[in-house]
Amino acid sequence: MKKIFFNVTACICAGLLFAGCNKEDDDVVEGGSSPFDGVIVATNIVDAPSNSQVDVVKAFVRYADDDGEYGYREYEIASAPYKDGGFTLTLPATIPDQYLYYVGDTFGSPEIIISDMNAKLAAISNKEVDAFKDGNHVGSFAHSYSREEKPGYLSEGDESVAVIYIYVDRNVSITKTETTTNGTSKIELFLKRGWNIVWEIEHYAANTSSESLTTSTGPSSRLKWHYHD
Numbered sequence: 617m618k619k620i621f622f623n624v625t626a627c628i629c630a631g632l633l634f635a636g637c638n639k640e641d642d643d644v645v646e647g648g649s650s651p652f653d654g655v656i657v658a659t660n661i662v663d664a665p666s667n668s669q670v671d672v673v674k675a676f677v678r679y680a681d682d683d684g685e686y687g688y689r690e691y692e693i694a695s696a697p698y699k700d701g702g703f704t705l706t707l708p709a710t711i712p713d714q715y716l717y718y719v720g721d722t723f724g725s726p727e728i729i730i731s732d733m734n735a736k737l738a739a740i741s742n743k744e745v746d747a748f749k750d751g752n753h754v755g756s757f758a759h760s761y762s763r764e765e766k767p768g769y770l771s772e773g774d775e776s777v778a779v780i781y782i783y784v785d786r787n788v789s790i791t792k793t794e795t796t797t798n799g800t801s802k803i804e805l806f807l808k809r810g811w812n813i814v815w816e817i818e819h820y821a822a823n824t825s826s827e828s829l830t831t832s833t834g835p836s837s838r839l840k841w842h843y844h845d
Contacts, residue, residue: 654707654811656745656781658757661841664701669845670747670754672696673703677738677783679715690741691715698747702841703757705745707811711738711783719788728792728803735788737807740781743816747843755845761838777839780814782807799824806831 656675676690696705716736723730744756759779790805799821805814812831819826 652781652811652813654709656705656707657702658705658745658759658841659702661701661757661843663843665698665747665755665843665845667699670698670749670843672748673698673705673757674746674748675705675707675781676741676746677711677715678741679738680717693740703745707781707783709810711785713785716783716785719784719790723790723792723803725792727794728790731789732786735784735786735807737782737784737788739783743778743780744844747845755843757841757843759839759841761840775817775819777818778816779839780816782812782814784809784812800826802826802828802830804828804830804832 672695674695675693677693678688678690680688693711694705694707696703713736716738718733719730719735719737720733722737742756743760744758746753747755747757760777762776763774784807786809788805788807790803790807792801792803794801805812815828815830817828817830
């Protein structure tokens with residue numbers, strides 16, 4: 617299957633997966649069907665740094681700028697102190713228009729159905745919250761899950777999940793389903809004005825893979841915050 621990986625932070629169109637969940641994946645939480653208030657709470661972080669390593673966390677969105685490196689720049693939208701092994705980050709209620717992309721520029725494939733082509737969006741860069749110490753970038757935090765039976769080798773039952781925080785300036789739906797001999801690719805985004813939680817899921821079976829980008833439901837029990845320096 618031709619993989620179209622979603623990376624709104626670099627404005628690359630992506631199509632994705634829905635992983636058929638097995639019995640132990642039944643614990644789910646609601647996504648786009650319930651409101652997200654824009655407050656990110658990170659606790660019990662895997663490999664959490666100490667306060668001597670990280671003192672502030674910041675969230676950025678990328679925006680197009682021909683004068684910037686690779687044609688984009690980053691705009692800081694929120695910051696919060698890092699303490700006691702966690703943080704609470706409140707995202708702004710709105711993002712200025714100059715830092716948004718048209719949905720159609722991000723999801724440009726003709727197979728993708730967009731309810732409102734005038735809708736604009738932004739997403740937290742690289743699906744991560746950046747970590748700083750004394751003003752210097754030292755690492756990042758990501759809300760994700762990954763299982764590989766053999767590191768570096770994808771096999772039956774392997775899967776990965778990443779949480780993406782996406783802002784839209786109006787209600788918009790983005791949908792697509794594609795099936796090939798190598799697997800399935802599905803987009804089921806029902807985004808509400810403001811901030812939304814989106815799950816990016818990949819699941820591997822024998823000689824096939826399935827990918828989805830969805831606001832409907834996502835695994836909760838396996839997702840953890842991870843720190844990467």
